[in-house]
Amino acid sequence: MTFLGLSAKNALRNRFRTVLTVLGVAIAVLAFVMLRTVVWAYNVGVEAAAPDRIVTRHKVTFVMQLPKRYIDTIRQEPGVTVATWANWFGGKDPKHDREFFSTLAVDPETYFQVYTDVAVAPADLAAFKENRRGAIVGDVIAKKFGWKVGDKVSLKSPIFPGDWEFAISGIYTATRKSVDRSTFLFHWNYLNEGMAARQRDQIGWVVAKVSNPARTADMSLAIDRKFDERDTQTLSQSEGAFNASFLGMFTAVLKAIDVVSIVIIGIMMLILGNTIAMGARERTQEYGALRAIGFLPRHLAVFVLGESFTIGVLGGTVGLLLSYPIVQLGMGRFLEENMGSFFPYFRISPGNALLAMLLAVGMSLVAAGIPAWNVTRLRVVDALRRVA
């Protein structure tokens, strides 16, 4: 028998109340992990962005297009090793018309030279380049829709009318967390040729790979300056900044989520503090007896803190054990499959798991602070007089 063993036993004394409190802490930890993971996963797209890529788009909005010849100007810029372009197609599979995924018309020759973090088997890539109606799709969407190499897929687009027929040439995987594994890539030429003559040769944006990542800011300015005097001006940004501006409209929501996650921890602390205070009050006479026997005020404080610590550790552990199946396997898989462009990588980060555990344990000690302080100031005679 030890001091801590005794306080752990005290914590388990009122089973029902302890189970409820542990569950309360566990649910708070689960909610905290869930919310923090949303914020974290949102930021993965920004933080995990390639440092050596510059995205150039229309100065006004990325919905407006650029003349195709701009790509040549950008390629001539010193420091640019390779550049490619893409158009937003907005395609949907009529068979799965509730499912959202990104569809991009790309240049088969250069796209994968710029996006070296999008991995395709060389044979599949070669087959894709050969087939004007070929498509490369992400492994997550392929698995979800049951697409295999060789399958025929027909997409519709609200922007570009008609039926667009494709054949899957290959499936890509990602080597970087920021890559959306649910994108549908096809030949830009196929799209361009399918349009009315005066709408042709327009591109959505240009992505350039640069030799020196430290110079992305300078080079972005240099590129934009080149187009200053032309009819269409541009805005160039590092990929991280581009992703951030794309997600930027959600920053207020993210802030709110952060605040809520802290509020939840606060509520947890109050619940825990209340349980501990109730227990300590009920045991006043017992504590009086311990003091009479010779235990010191600080021993009693250790009992109270140890009791809370036990509940904090139990609650934190149960909360994390619940978080992995619910947040990571349930929510995470759903979001990666259905909202891959927002949440390409939705997992519980070790940092967030650790933070949740530390907060559960730390807050349990803070919550027990006042009851522990009170118990040290107990007058032995008064405590003994109190009839249980």
Place this chain on the structure above:
Amino acid sequence: MSESTMVRVRGLSKIYERGGEQLKVLSGLDLDLAEGTFEALMGPSGSGKSTLLNIIAGLDRPSSGTVEVKGEDISRLSESALATWRSRTLGFIFQSYNLMPVLTALENVELPLLLTKLGGAERKKRAEIALRIVGLEQRMDHYPRQLSGGQEQRVAIARAIVNDPAIIVADEPTGDLDRQSADDILTLLEKLAKDMNKTILMVTHDPVAADRATKVHRLDKGALSS
């Protein structure tokens, strides 16, 4: 002071203040307890028996007067020094036993030894001996709720003697017990005084219990008579 005086109380007063009013509970009383005697303290409810017992036990402080135990004036000790002093010198027996419900009989008896430097095995051995003295060696692994009131009080007595104190204070130790269990407890206290030379001060309302003591002190209106 004679060699065998264990506790020597002189001119002890205790005044409580409540809402500006003064309540004089003990007024300048003297008391001597000889080593190895079993003495009882009687008196009407509210006469200050518990107050006197608590002051002698170092749980409360007198308003004036001195309490010497083994020649040492305990009112000079600081709070934490008093706690240590209690753990070495005193054993407590309460009316409502005050055992820890989450601990077995053996663990409850071991509890005061957590404050010593003794190792786990030694603590356990001493707790077993104490339980044997009170006749509960068969119930070591029982929890308080699995014991009768009389058995619980015997566990409490084992806890009170486990650190081999010179003095045992008991505030109505038989108050919650039936006649038979009360008699068993009193026999045990007698034995502790006679065989183990403990000085025992017991507060009681029960004349039958008081009869078992070697000496009876009566407290009334703040003063003692024998």
